[in-house]
Amino acid sequence: MSAKSLTRTAVINQIEGGAIQATSWVLKERVRFDRERIISTTWSEYPILRFSEVPEVEVRLIPRPNTDPLGAGEAALAR
Numbered sequence: 001m002s003a004k005s006l007t008r009t010a011v012i013n014q015i016e017g018g019a020i021q022a023t024s025w026v027l028k029e030r031v032r033f034d035r036e037r038i039i040s041t042t043w044s045e046y047p048i049l050r051f052s053e054v055p056e057v058e059v060r061l062i063p064r065p066n067t068d069p070l071g072a073g074e075a076a077l078a079r
Contacts, residue, residue: 011061020049020054020055023055024049028049029047
């Protein structure tokens with residue numbers, strides 16, 4: 001994160017949501033296949049992180065008021 005947060009709560013929400021989604025991708029989400037096709041065809045068959053499983057996420061923004069705003073982007077899951 002660089003520069004001043006124009007909408008602080010929106011930046012925090014963006015980062016929290018990305019961290020939770022990345023956690024779900026890594027720990028739970030998968031598409032199931034047989035030899036010919038996708039067999040997980042409904043949302044009830046697609047595993048995702050449940051609200052009761054969501055970890056606490058703490059976001060700390062670093063103030064850098066002397067730089068131009070660039071946006072938060074999709075910073076939660078870096079490859």
